[in-house]
Amino acid sequence: MTQISSTDLGLPGLRSGLDGVPSSGEKQTGKDFTSDQEVRWCPGCGDYAVLKAVQNFLPELGIRRENVVFISGIGCSSRFPYYLDTYGMHSIHGRAPSIATGLATAREDLSVFVVTGDGDALSIGGNHLIHALRRNVNMTVLLFNNRIYGLTKGQYSPTSEVGKVTKSTPVGSLDHPFNPVSLALGAEGAFVARTIDSDRKHLTSVLSAAAAHRGTSFVEIYQNCPIFNDGAFDAIKNPDTKADAIIPLVHGAPITFGKDKVTGKPTKGLIRNMDTGAIEVLDLGPAADQYAKDLLLVHDAHNPDPSTAFAISRLTDSGYLNQTPIGIFRQVERPAYDDQARDQIRTASQAATGAPTDRLSYLINGGDTWTVV
Amino acid sequence: MYSTSEASPRTKQVRQLDRVIIRFAGDSGDGMQLTGDRFTQESAAFGNDLVTLPNFPAEIRAPQGTIPGVSSFQVHFADHDILTAGDSPDVLVAMNPAALKANLSDLAKGAAIIVDTHDFTGRNLTKAGYATSPLDDGSLDEYDLHRVDLTGMTVEAVKEFGLSRKDAARAKNMFALGLLSWMYGRPTENTVEFLSRKFAKVPDIRDANITAFKMGWNFGETTETFIVQYEVKPAAMAPGTYRNITGNLALAYGLVAASVQSGLPIFLGSYPITPASDILHELSKHKGFGITTFQAEDEIAGVGAAIGASFAGQLGVTTTSGPGVALKGEAIGLAVMTELPLLVVNVQRGGPSTGLPTKTEQSDLLQAMFGRNGEAPVPIVAPQSPGDCFNAALEAVRIAVTYRTPVMLLSDGYLANGSEPWQVPDVAELPVIEPNFATGPNSTSTAADGTTTEVFLPYKRDEATLARPWAIPGTAGLEHRIGGLEKGAEHGNISYDPANHDLMVRTRQAKIDRIADSLPPLEVDDPSGAAKVLVLGWGSTYGPIGAGVRRVRKAGYNVAQTHLRHLNPFPKDLGDILARYDKVLVPEMNLGQLSMLLRAKYLVDAIGYNQVRGLPLKAAELAEAISELVRSAEGKCLP
Incomplete structure (x- = not known):
């Protein structure tokens, strides 16, 4: 079978992640997407905010509720499907991307979401995540990153900082953490983004873009665990520090952050070091070189080459979080595995003539046969 | 020439x-x-x-x-x-x-x-x-x-x-x-x-x-x-069209047939492993039948994707060998809990661990029975010859779809690569498998004010089979959530209630036991009717046992033979049949796994004949063992 590109599918231009999913016709509300099950997360858990945002953004997609499926693994966040009145499966630890792969490949008319956490997606399920990303199966992966194991009561996770003292690391963790965005970019994810549980507006806009993207969309959501890792994201939530801590990524705009107390203008920006090729933070204060200011990096999420996006992702602190880029790092078009798999089947099925029973009879009577009379 | x-x-x-x-x-x-x-x-x-x-x-x-x-x-x-x-x-x-x-x-x-x-x-x-x-x-x-x-x-x-x-x-x-x-x-x-x-x-x-x-x-x-x-003159064979076929090819054809006969597209999620890979190779050629083959990143993803496809309304299949089944155990448990159809094909090879990848063995029977956490019963079907893999695949799919359950199909390396003439079946005579998707509400709910509304209960069971409804995404009004946590009876929401858990564990077991209602009586080959010894086998030992039994009868002894296709549940008449004979000999290419199950269930003194040489049993040696047992059962002196 030859390589099939989206143009061979006879589709004009780019396909949305929701193409093929029937539209709802009538207006739906967040209530339509809310199940009758009592939500059972700890008081103050960041998951509540994400749930509310998801319940409210789903109706905006304009697709039928019965064609939405949420698949989760194991962990606090993986209770998510129970609270949405769609189809859902709370599966086993780390395997949600593989289950979603089968589901999304089997049915073009479904909008498939995976809800997972840092332990579920990056530790026990790391393999499935990277392979879903490289295949680019049409699904949206929401990774709730609280940098701790919550459901098992407070062990360090693969995103916890080195030296973290937890129940299983009384003298500090030795594990070097993953940067989920770097990992997703390294796996050649075509849509890679990061957002924050408490920023409803940003969260909703990123989720909408992710759902509309055809292929695997990966969204890391910083989510606070008030019980076992409270304050992990304080720097990006505290009004006094967040302007310096968050590096906002907006496609087509120069990347600047920080806020001058007097002028309100950004105090820092990203530039490429022309000698090393590295992405660096430039102080935009009065002493700053005008020439350098003119070379501020303009964010290009559509760049087919992921290396700049990767370099930006490396500006995330791996220890206590004082600085992190937020937004859509990468959003490029690449053929989706499931579209191509279905196309191979469609092509073969169209070439096959006759009733299935006749074709079955032809198949099993093939090869060297002989007849006994 | x-x-x-x-x-x-x-x-x-x-x-x-x-x-x-x-x-x-x-x-x-x-x-x-x-x-x-x-x-x-x-x-x-x-x-x-x-x-x-x-x-x-x-x-x-x-x-x-x-x-x-x-x-x-x-x-x-x-x-x-x-x-x-x-x-x-x-x-x-x-x-x-x-x-x-x-x-x-x-x-x-x-x-x-x-x-x-x-x-x-x-x-x-x-x-x-x-x-x-x-x-x-x-x-x-x-x-x-x-x-x-x-x-x-x-x-x-x-x-x-x-x-x-x-x-x-x-x-x-x-x-x-x-x-x-x-x-x-x-x-x-x-x-x-x-x-x-x-x-x-x-x-x-x-x-x-x-x-x-x-x-x-x-x-x-x-x-x-x-x-x-x-x-060597041609053999007298029943009229019909024949072809030579290996077990793996017959099994793949059986799956294609199951897809046609059920109208369910097959989704095969699989990771290459000897000696099962040829099934993946073969099915990948038949996309024209709507078959998807997904070569997964590992064994777990293979079964995971198959479960996802089953949830979507296709026929999820995963093919592997023993080491792969070990990895898939947790996911098979998920399919037990979510009560979704799933076919797990284990082409057994010598174990444990990597063992003897290209050699044959029957040592995964107890893994198929018990290789999961919790009370997680899984029906087991085993083919008895290369060509029989076709029928066994169809039967396994019938059970999986009818009873909404994962089913283990236990082939082995000898069946997979060995071949025999196969009488090609008439497609018109193959069984039809009915998916019976749920299409609407199946119950009513009464509010405090007496008004009733129609509702869908994802764990409300069919009275005859105890199967739950298979409601697939895209069906309006039947939205529901399933998962690995214990389900409340009928409504299917999470339940930690002790009595409910006890009920659900027993119900899942009862559902698998019910399968026995749909099985034909065992055929016992006892031409004289005077045999005191029964030889009972399963899977690929059918050939050597049959050949051994022929030799023993030729020598003038009486011996009965029967062979199990269904290992879980056992056919309903098995207990009575075992009770009819003084001695029961169970030849297996393992250390006595079926013997152990028979002893546990029927309190029968099953006598094992066990070899684990990576090769099929030898008919002549087996005939010796049978003869000896017959002589002792009939009170005759050893010659």
Whole structure:
């Protein structure tokens, strides 16, 4: 079978992640997407905010509720499907991307979401995540990153900082953490983004873009665990520090952050070091070189080459979080595995003539046969 | 066939035989599997009954000329119905000293050995561990040894095609095939056609192979080394169309048939593993039937994707061997809990751990029964012969779809790669499998004010089968959530209630037990009706057990035989049948796994006959064991 590109599918231009999913016709509300099950997360858990945002953004997609499926693994966040009145499966630890792969490949008319956490997606399920990303199966992966194991009561996770003292690391963790965005970019994810549980507006806009993207969309959501890792994201939530801590990524705009107390203008920006090729933070204060200011990096999420996006992702602190880029790092078009798999089947099925029973009879009577009379 | 009568210097004798066992053995690069396969196809076309046993190393190319690198293919063909690939070859074709050494111990004195003298060099003899050449030191005096320079004659025969010496010598397997084809009067047209097709793109190689094949035939016809030609007449078989088929191919066809007969597209999620990969290869060719094959990143993703596809309303299948089942255990438990149809095919191989990847064993029965956490019953179906893999696959899918459950189909390496003539079934007579998707509410709910609304209860059960509804995404009004946490009865929401858990555990078990209601009575073969001993088996031991039982009866003893297709649940009449006999013998290629289940369930003193040699049981040895048991049961003295 030859390589099939989206143009061979006879589709004009780019396909949305929701193409093929029937539209709802009538207006739906967040209530339509809310199940009758009592939500059972700890008081103050960041998951509540994400749930509310998801319940409210789903109706905006304009697709039928019965064609939405949420698949989760194991962990606090993986209770998510129970609270949405769609189809859902709370599966086993780390395997949600593989289950979603089968589901999304089997049915073009479904909008498939995976809800997972840092332990579920990056530790026990790391393999499935990277392979879903490289295949680019049409699904949206929401990774709730609280940098701790919550459901098992407070062990360090693969995103916890080195030296973290937890129940299983009384003298500090030795594990070097993953940067989920770097990992997703390294796996050649075509849509890679990061957002924050408490920023409803940003969260909703990123989720909408992710759902509309055809292929695997990966969204890391910083989510606070008030019980076992409270304050992990304080720097990006505290009004006094967040302007310096968050590096906002907006496609087509120069990347600047920080806020001058007097002028309100950004105090820092990203530039490429022309000698090393590295992405660096430039102080935009009065002493700053005008020439350098003119070379501020303009964010290009559509760049087919992921290396700049990767370099930006490396500006995330791996220890206590004082600085992190937020937004859509990468959003490029690449053929989706499931579209191509279905196309191979469609092509073969169209070439096959006759009733299935006749074709079955032809198949099993093939090869060297002989007849006994 | 290719020589004219003038070319024949003398009249050869023709001797009638009722059956012959030939083993082709050589280096794993010598093309022995192909040679054996072609000889098999010729025999099938001729109309003999046959059974084959390929035996090859796990290494793709083990060091040349060494014992670990020996690959062999045994074919047993007969003028009557046969059941096994045979215990001991009548003819061994040995392409080098290692092939001779590795196989000699399986031969009875007097058996014919054809060796390629060209490869019996000092170096090769040393590699095989021979201090002196067995061709010269008298150690083969008790065999009917034929020394033939297969390589030399092949190189000479294909000279005109200008191949390198190495490429020319590679056609020696076809020379050997030609010789054996002459010796047993096999039809040759199909092999010539096959070679023309296989090497269509490389005319020199094609012509060299065809020439070597024909020259091998002519050599047999003209040489004085071979003075006897043998005739094995076609077997009497039931009218119908036949083809030779391996278990893996029959199993793949069974899955295609199950898809057609259920209207459910197949989704195969699989990770390559010996000896199951050929099922993945075969199904990947049949996209025209709507079949998706997904080569997953690992065993777990293979079953995970299959479960996802089943949730979506397709027929999720995963194919693997024992080590893969070990990895899939948790996901199979998820399918037990979510009560979704799923077929898990385990083509068993020697274990534990990596074990013997290319050899056969039946040691995963208890893994299939119990290899999951919690009370997680899974129905088990086992085919009994290569061709039977077709029906067994259909039956496994029937159970999976009807009862909304994962089903384990236990094939094994012998069935997978072995072959036999298969009577191609009439598609019109295949069973129809009804998915019965849920399409609307199945209950009503009454509010406090007395008003009722229609609701969907995802865990409300069918009264007869105890199966729950299969409501697939895209069905409006039936939105529901499933998962690995315990479900409340009927409504299916999470429940930690102790009484509910007890009920659900018992209900899941009862559902699997109900399958027995749909099974036909066991067929017990007890021609005299006077047998005191029952031989009970499962899976691929059907052949050796049947052959062993025939021998015992021929010797004048009474013995009954029955064979299990369903290992969980057992057929309802099994307990009564076991109780009818004084002794029950259970031959297995494991240390007594079925025996253990029978003892536990029926309190029967099952006697095991157990071998774990990576090879099928030998009918003659088994017959000895059966006879001994019959004698003791009937109170007769040992002779």
